[in-house]
Amino acid sequence: MTHADSSPLARPDFGPALAAARAAAGPQHYPAGTLYMVATPIGNLADVSLRALHVLQLADAIACEDTRHTQQLLRAYGIDGKPLLPLHEHNEAEAAQAVLERLRQGQRVAYVSDAGTPAVSDPGARLVAAVRAAGLAASPLPGASSVTAALSVAGAVAGSDATGFVFAGFLPAKSGERATAVQRLAAEPRAVVLLEAPHRMAALAGALAPLGERPVTLARELTKQFEQVATLPCAGLATWLAADPQRLRGEFALVLHPAAAAVQNADEHDRVLLTLLAELPLKQAVKLATELTGAPRNALYERALGLKADNAAPKD
Structure with missing residues (x-):
């Protein structure tokens, strides 16, 4: 979502952090054959979690949005020698298959976007869907998010x-x-x-x-x-x-x-829509509700669809 700052001035010594990560997160079980969705900093490198550092060290491979950016990030933390698998918006469907093959072999694969929590307006959602569809495991490592x-x-x-x-x-x-x-x-x-x-x-x-x-x-x-x-x-x-x-x-x-007015008038808008929908077709009801309330037509139309769906749903 936002890009981590890779300037040298922003890089403290993460040697003690790696040791702390092993001590704090190492005792936890990290199953093999699992995809680990790892949140990375959105700007300040010090915002990385201890579990993220541990899993990035533990992973057999790291899938990432941009291999050059991720290589810089790993070097800043003192993590070297990890195979990097490019997986971005232009190749996500195909690259996911390579990740699936590694997971089937029992490897631990971490996925990171350029910054923040993967699969939130970033690549990764299709990858997770493919992993789930294949009956394989995915585990979240929460952290920074804009x-x-x-x-x-x-x-x-x-x-x-x-x-x-x-x-x-x-x-x-x-x-x-x-x-x-x-x-x-x-x-x-x-x-x-x-x-x-x-x-x-x-x-x-x-x-x-x-x-x-x-x-x-x-x-x-x-x-x-x-x-x-x-x-x-x-x-x-x-x-x-x-x-x-x-x-x-x-x-x-x-x-x-x-929107203050929308918050105050939401119940009133629903009352008007329900009254009109009981007597008129949807488009006509929305048109009249727009004239009566002054609310945006598109918003009333979507709300009318929701009200009709709620009324059509079977009651317990």
Whole structure:
């Protein structure tokens, strides 16, 4: 999700950490023939877990999103001599078969993305699905994630009746599709986590602008030297980014705070939809509900589909 800092200044001596990893994590059983999904730092190399270091030392092979990046990461920790298997978004289906063969031979294979927790807006999901489908084991080694890191400092659900959050990840690259995606999120009563690359942040800011005063927390360069976290209205995001060229550098995680109006009016919208759906076809009911409530049509349409499905489901 975000890329770990590989600069020499960011590299302490991890010799003691490797010894501590063996002492702390070594007694645990690590079954052979298992895929280990290993979270790696999103910026600060010191955020690696002791179990991650131990399993990376123990693994017979390491599958990875970018072999050059992973080689640098392993060298920073003092881990050498591990076979690296490239497995990224362009070859995941084929490369997964090579991993399956190693697992069938009883090998331990670790998988790491460039940074963060694998298979969360990163390659790895297809690999795990293939491993599960083959009846083989996969084990998670939790750790750094830009998603949970951004949520932890956003305060996005304080004072709200909404619970949980929605992970939307990267929105579509095409402007029309991106605008449609933002429109769908407009009435979401929960916090929404977005990810974005620096070269597309200006476009995302423009897409979020119609949300007006709805707060968004922007977390840039999380855990790195120039980490920056700011909360501001969606309408002001583009201006804030343009005020300093440095603000468009680095990887971004954003938390779109719950829409206050949507949280307050969700029950009322449901009441209107249920009343109209009882008498009218779905499209006509949604059209009329949009006129009555002023809520986004796409959001009401998706909610209407959910209400119809709930009503059609057999009751216990």
